[in-house]
Ligand SMILES: CCCCCCCCCCCCCCC(=O)SCCNC(=O)CCNC(=O)[C@H](O)C(C)(C)COP(=O)(O)OP(=O)(O)OC[C@H]1O[C@@H](n2cnc3c(N)ncnc32)[C@H](O)[C@@H]1OP(=O)(O)O
């Protein structure tokens with residue numbers, strides 16, 4: 001109940017701010033604060049529902065989490081324009097890879113998240129209060145980014161279990177947030193899993209947030225995000241020797257798509 005009042009308080013503050021035209025830095029802090037608060041509050045309210053409906057840690061909880069997070073965009077005036085959802089309709093498991101710009105990505109993730117799909121996350125998120133609890137309940141796979149050996153072991157397990165459990169796995173191959181309008185070089189974990197499990201890689205690209213969100217300039221307004229789910233890339237018959245090529249191929253396809261969706265001339269066009 002008290003949390004409910006806090007939420008309304010934050011919403012009123014946000015409205016007041018918009019009306020009074022506070023500085024961009026205050027606007028940014030208020031909006032990010034409100035987003036974090038919303039995530040923590042929604043997680044606290046959703047966790048008992050997940051426990052009651054599904055009894056514990058299971059990917060089935062992602063459907064409940066998805067329904068809740070899909071409402072967040074209305075608070076921030078964000079719109080998603082999605083293309084290519086039919087590319088998720090592959091038989092059986094797959095690795096989904098996408099670009100990662102901000103903590104706001106959770107809204108874009110849930111906007112298109114297919115059923116039976118878990119994400120790979122840094123283990124530190126487990127300790128993010130109620131958000132940690134809800135992502136644990138949703139079956140998120142936690143990795144220790146500081147230890148490649150540990151992370152590789154967890155990922156090898158994922159490669160074995162995803163086929164048996166028929167789940168899709170969502171990985172952010174940049175390995176960290178990057179809001180520059182470009183991609184960071186890809187880490188190879190996702191592509192190793194795909195080859196080990198012999199499952200397709202489905203690339204997903206979100207247009208650059210920089211026109212409405214930029215932590216450096218403290219910009220955070222409403223905006224439109226274009227999303228494209230690209231055709232699956234098959235890995236049948238590939239071996240660990242092909243992982244670097246597969247990673248490069250995926251990187252270049254996604255970079256071209258990112259530039260196109262963001263209205264930025266691609267490198268090849270610039271040089272011609
Ligand atoms: C109600 C409200 C709720 C709101 C909330 C709802 C939330 C939903 C949950 C969403 C959570 C999202 C969280 C997002 C994140 O946390 S992103 C950060 C974590 N993810 C990643 O880091 C994934 C990407 N990283 C990788 O895949 C890395 O490769 C990693 C496995 C971590 C290893 O790291 P690193 O050593 O830095 O990477 P390299 O790629 O350079 O690899 C080094 C060498 O190891 C080889 N390698 C890598 N992986 C494997 C493997 N699985 N098997 C075998 N070999 C592997 C790799 O080839 C390199 O060797 P070579 O150079 O090729 O010789």
Ligand SMILES: CCCCCCCC/C=C\CCCCCCCC(=O)OC[C@@H](O)COP(=O)(O)O
Pocket residue numbers: 035036037039040100102103104105106122125127128129130131175176177
């Ligand atoms: C009792 C402890 C209380 C802790 C409170 C923590 C407050 C945080 C609460 C809400 C923030 C909303 C988080 C939504 C989930 C975001 C997932 C995400 O985007 O993680 C970033 C990760 O991919 C990469 O991390 P880095 O860019 O390498 O860094």
